[in-house]
Amino acid sequence: xxxxxxxxxxxxxxxxxxxxxxxxxxxxxxxxxxxxxxxxxxxxxxxxxxxxxxxxxxxxxxxxxxxxxxxxxxxxxxxxxxxxxxxxxxxxxxxxxxxxxxxxxxxxxxxxxxxxxxxxxxxxxxxxxxxxx
Numbered sequence: 001x002x003x004x005x006x007x008x009x010x011x012x013x014x015x016x017x018x019x020x021x022x023x024x025x026x027x028x029x030x031x032x033x034x035x036x037x038x039x040x041x042x043x044x045x046x047x048x049x050x051x052x053x054x055x056x057x058x059x060x061x062x063x064x065x066x067x068x069x070x071x072x073x074x075x076x077x078x079x080x081x082x083x084x085x086x087x088x089x090x091x092x093x094x095x096x097x098x099x100x101x102x103x104x105x106x107x108x109x110x111x112x113x114x115x116x117x118x119x120x121x122x123x124x125x126x127x128x129x130x131x132x133x
Contacts, residue, residue, distance in 0.1 A: 014093035015062070018100025018107055018131065021116030026124050027098045030114070031067060034096070038065055046071070046098060051082060063092040070099040076106040107131055 019027040032044045040055045044067060052068040066087055073079060088095055088108065100107060111131040116124050 012110075013091055013108070014066075014088045014095045016088055016095045016097070016108060016111045018097045018104075018111045018113045019116065020099070020101045020113060021124075022118060025116035025118060026126075027116055030116070030126075031096055031098070035065060035067070038062075038094070040065055051079070052087075057094070061092075062094050064090075064094070066093055066095045068095065068097045070097060070102040073099070073102050076103040079103055080106065104131070 019030065021027055028044070028046050035042075035044045035055065038057050039059065040057065042055055044055075046067075046069045051070075051072070052066055055065040055067070057063055057065050068079070068084075070079065084106065087093055097103065097107070100111070100113065109131055113129055113131055115127040115129075117127070119125050
């Protein structure tokens with residue numbers, strides 16, 4: 001099922017990952033490894049105050065990696081005002097959204113949701129699914 005969604009999504013727009021979980025749950029750490037795997041050399045930190053950062057991806061069918069942090073977002077419309085629709089409509093983009101639960105209303109149906117849950121201080125349970133599963 002996930003493979004079918006990815007094939008469909010790659011034709012329609014950006015590949016979107018929504019990360020959910022408590023503060024300190026591992027969302028940013030996960031994205032640091034993800035970005036490194038894409039060959040991004042810059043340091044990945046949460047763009048809490050500037051909302052999003054854009055990084056170039058080399059040698060890939062994708063050209064841009066967007067790291068969006070919705071921790072300070074109080075209404076989903078705030079992200080729309082920042083060009084969110086344009087960002088997610090471009091099939092050359094990979095878009096990752098921390099605190100995705102805060103903007104769930106505007107996320108496309110094909111958004112891949114990654115939930116981080118505390119098991120203990122050093123252990124997390126990570127669940128991957130589609131929005132509204």
